[in-house]
Amino acid sequence: MNNSFLRISIWVYLAIFFLYLLGPLVIMSITAFNSSGFPRMSPWECLTFQWFGELFQDQRILNGIKNSLIIGLGTVVLSVAMGLAGALMLTQIWPKLRATYYTIIIAPILIPGVVLGISTLVFWDRINRMLGLGADSFLSNGIFLTVIGQSTFIASYCMLVLVARLQRYDIALTEAALDLGASHAQAFRKILLPFMRPAIASAAVLAFLASFENYNTTTFTFGEYPTLTIELAQKVRYGITPAISALAFIIVALTVFFALLNEAKLKRQKLVAAARKNATVEELAGKIKLPSFFAGNAAAVLVVVFAIATITVVGTATAYDPGQCIADVREQKQLEAEQRIQQLREQREERRKQREAEEAEQGGAQSTPKPSNNSGFGNVFAPNSLGGDESESDDGSSEADPAPSNNSGFGNVFDPNSLQNDD
C-alpha cells in the first residue's frame, strides 16, 4: 500500500517536473501558429504560417544567424583545440602543479559570463592600445573578441568532456605506435585522435551550442557583429512577436530531430557491434548483412515519423491560406472592440460626471485622466506596446506604477483593470 502510494507520487512528481521543463517550449512552439499578433495560445484565432514568412524576411535575424555561425565555427575550433591540449596537459602535468592547474582551467566555468566578457574586452583593448593599433584593428573586431571571450569558458567544458575519455586511453597505445616507427605527430594523428573522435565530436557540438546560445559574454564583445542571440534579446526586450516563436519552433524541432537521430545512431552502433561479435570469419570477409537501421530501433522510427510530420506541415503551409479566417477574426474583433469602446465611453462619461460632482464638492483641481489606450485596436501591432520598455526603467522605483502596467498586445481593451486604472 505504502509502496504503490510512493510510486504514484513519484510519477506525479515526474509529470509536474517535466511539465515545468517542457511545457513552456511546447506552448511557445504552438504560439508560432496562432495568427494573434501577440504570442499566445488562447484565444486561438487562426492557424497561420505567416510568422515563419516574417521571420525569414527579417534581415537582422538572418544577419545574426550568419554571425552566429561564423563565431560558432571559430569557437569550436579554438575551444576544442585548447580543451584537448588542456586535457592532455592535465593527464601528465607535474603532480605538485596539478591542483593549481585544474583550478585555473576549471575556473572559467564558474566565473560569471558578464565578467568574462568585460575582462576580454578590457584586456584586448589594452593590448590594442599598447600595440598602437586603431579602433578598427583586428584585435577590436567583434568576431575576434567574441570567439576569444566565449572560448575562455567553452574550452573548459570541452576539456571536461575530453578528459573523461582521455582517462580511458592507454598510453601504451601511443608508445606502441612510436615503437613501430611512427613520429609523435603520426602517433597523435593515427592513434590518439581516432580514439578521441567521439569525445571530440561531443565537445564540438557542445561548444557550438554553447557559443550559439551565449548571451552574457557576447553582449560585451560583439561590437559590429551581433549574433542571433543578441538580436533575439533586443527583440524580446523591446517587444515580443510570434515570429520569435516561429524561430523557437524551428530550433526546438531541429534539436528534437538531432537528439533522436543521435539516439538512433547509438542504438545502431550497438546492434552492429553485437552482430559482428556473433559473425563468423566468412561472414566478416564476405561483408555480412548488418542489421538494418530500423531493426529494433525505436528512435530511428521516431526520426522518420518526425521527418514525415515536418514535410507534411511544410506541405500544408504552402497550400493553406489562413486569409479568410484572419479576416473573419479581425472583423469580429473590430465589432467587439467597438462595442467595448462604446461601453468604455459610457462608463467614463458616467464617472466623469461623478467626479465632477466630487470635485465640485472638494473644490480641488484634478487633472483630467491621461488618455489611456482607448484606440482599441490601434496598438496591437506596435512593437513597443508590450511593456518591455517599462522593464528597462532602472531606478526600480515603484512610483511610476500607475502607468499602463499592461503588457498585453491588445492594449487595455480586454483588461478588466483598465476600468479602475484611473482611480
Next chain:
Amino acid sequence: MPQFLKDFFNRNGTGMGLAILGLVLFWTIGLIILPQLSMLDFSFRPNLPPPEIGGPKDVYTLENYKYLIYGPEGGSQDYNTVDLRVFFRTLVAAVCVTIFNLIICYPIAYYLGQSEGSHIRIFAIMLIIPYWINEILRAFALRIIFGETGVLNTLFMGMGIWDTPFDFIRNDIALYAGLGYAYILLMIFPMYNVIESLDKNQIEAARDLGAPWWRIHWRVVIPYAKPGISSGCTMVFMLSAGALAAPQILGGPSSLWFTQLIYQQFNDNNDWPQGAAYAIVLLVTCILFVLAVMRLFKVNMGDIGK
C-alpha cells in the same frame, strides 16, 4: 631545462609538445589570468577619455569602489542605497534560486540515478533538450506563460481562481521561475553522476535495518552525493548571480539584477572602470561566498566539475 619539461617533450615529441604547451599557455595565461588581472587593474583607474589614458591623470584610485558604497560624491545620500540594495538582493535571490533548484532537482536526480530501464534514457534526453534551446528563447517562453494574458492567467481566470490577472513579472515570480528553469540541468547532472555510482545494496541494507526513507536519504544518499550536490549548487549559484538575460527579459521594473548595473555602466554610461569595479566586486563576493559555504559543508574544490 627542468626535468618536468624534459620528460614532457620526451613523451610528446618536440613539435606536439610545443603545440600543446602553446595552446595551454595561451588559454590559461592569455585568456584566463591576464584578462582578469587586467580588469582588476582597470577597476582602480579613473574613467578617462582615450587620449588621456596613460597620461598624468591615469593614477590608481579607489574611486570606483567607493562609488558602490557611498554613491556619487556630493550625492544626497550617505550611502549608495540603490546599488547596494540591488547587490544584496541579487545575492539573496541567487541563494534562493539555488535552494529552490536543489529541492526540485534532488528527487529527479535520485530517481534517474537509482532506476533502471530504457525510459531513463528518454528522460535524460527530455532533460537535455531544453538546455539546447537558446537561453533567450527559454526566457521568452516563460514570458509567454507568465504574461498578463499568458497561459497561466488565462487558465486561472478561466477556472475562476482569481478574477484579475496576476502580475507574475512585477512580483518576480517569472524571474525566479526563469532562473530556476535555466539551470535545472546543471543541478541535476552532477548529482545524477554521483548518485548513479551509489551501490544500491547500501540503500537496501539501510532499508533492511528498518530505516525510514527520509533517514536513508539523510544518512546514506545525501552524504554520498555531497560532491555532486555542492558541484551543482556552486554552478547554479554562480550562474544565477551572474545571469543577465533572464533578469533583462523576465525581471520586473522594480527588480534590477546586479549584472544589469554592470551592463549599464558599460553600455549606457560608458564608464568601463566603474563597470570593471562592479564586476570585480561581484566575482570576488561570489567566490568568497562559495568558498565559505564549501568550508561550512567540508567540500573540496577538486570535487567541482566532476
Next chain:
Amino acid sequence: MSAGVGVDLEKLWIRFGDFVAVRDANVNINGGDFFSFLGPSGCGKTTILRAVSGFLEPSEGKVLIGGNDMRGIGPNKRPTALIFQNLALFPLMKVWENITFSMEIKGASAAERRKRADELLDMIALPGQGDKLPSELSGGQRQRVAIARALCAEPDVLLLDEPLSALDLKLRQHMRTELREIQQRVGITFIYITHDQGEALTMSDNIAVMRAGVIDQIADGKTIYNDPNTAFAASFVGENNVFRGKVKQVMGNEALIATNRSGDLVARISTANQGKMKEGDDAMMFVRPEAFAIAPDGASGDHFVTARVNHEEFEGNVFNIFTEGEGGKEIKVSIPNHGQSFEDHTGQNITLEYETHNAVVVPAGELAAE
C-alpha cells in the same frame, strides 16, 4: 643460427628522483639469443626494457644495440619492437591494419600491406581473420597478432614485457613453445621480461635474475637452477629448502655448515663464491625438494637430516612430503613417482639424505618473498 644483433648494457643506472630503479647493470646479450630478465614485480626489469626500447633515457651508462650507442635516439628510430604487457593492440583498427601499422607509417600501399598481413596471419595460424577487430579475438589470438605486428616492423631485437601474464595456464604453456619456435624461425634477438621462472627456464638461452634493481646472476637456465650465485637466485628460481647457519669448515669446493637447527651439514660452495667463503661467515645452504631421498632409519652423518612427517600430497608425477625437522624447521621433499609402492609416513620420523653436490652454499642474503 643467424648472427643477429646483440644488445649490451654498460654500467647502466636509472633513477627516478631519489629512487634507484636500476643499479649498475652490465649485460651482454648475444645476437640471436632468447634472453630473459627474471625477477619479482618492482625489481626494475621493465625499466631496463623501456631503456632498451627508448622510452627512458638512462641516468648513467649506455645502451648499445648492435654496438651502437642509443643515447638520444627515440623509440621510433631504434631497431627494436616491443610487445606490451597488455599488448596495446590499436582497438579501432582491424587486425590486418594493426599488423601492418609499421608499413603504413612508411607509406606502403594498402595492397602491399594486405599481402604482408596475410603472410603474417598464416605464420601465426590465424588465416582469414584480418578483418576482425582486436576486441573480437580471444586472448591467445590477440597475443599472436601482437607478435605479428611487432615482427612486421622487421626489428633486430624483439622486446617482450610479460606478454603471457594475462593468459590462462594452458594457453600460457602452449604459447611458450610457440614463442620459442617463432624466435628460432626468425632468428632475431628476443629480450623477454617475466616474473615466472617456468617461462624463463623453458624458453631462454640465458637468464638474468634481478632483485631490487640489481642483477644477481646471468647464466643459462640450468646453471641458475643448479648453481645459483646468491640466496635470492636460489630461492626465487624453483623451490628450495633453505638451511641457515655459519661456515664451520671450508674443504676445497665444499663447506661444512653449522646449521641453526639441523646440525652440521656439508654442501658444495656455488661456483661464483668458491674461494670467497671462509670459516665463521654467515651462510645459507639450499637443497631442492627433489634432491632429498628417504634414507634407511638410523642413518646419520653430515648429509642426513631427520624430520617428522606432517602430511603428504600426491601430485601425479611426484609425491610431496612436508616434514618438520628439529626446532620446527620445515622441509619439503619430492619423491618422483615411477610406479613404486609408497607408504604413508604421516606422523612418523624419517631420515632424509642428499648427495653433497646437490646441495649448494651461498653467503647469507635476502630471500625471495614467498
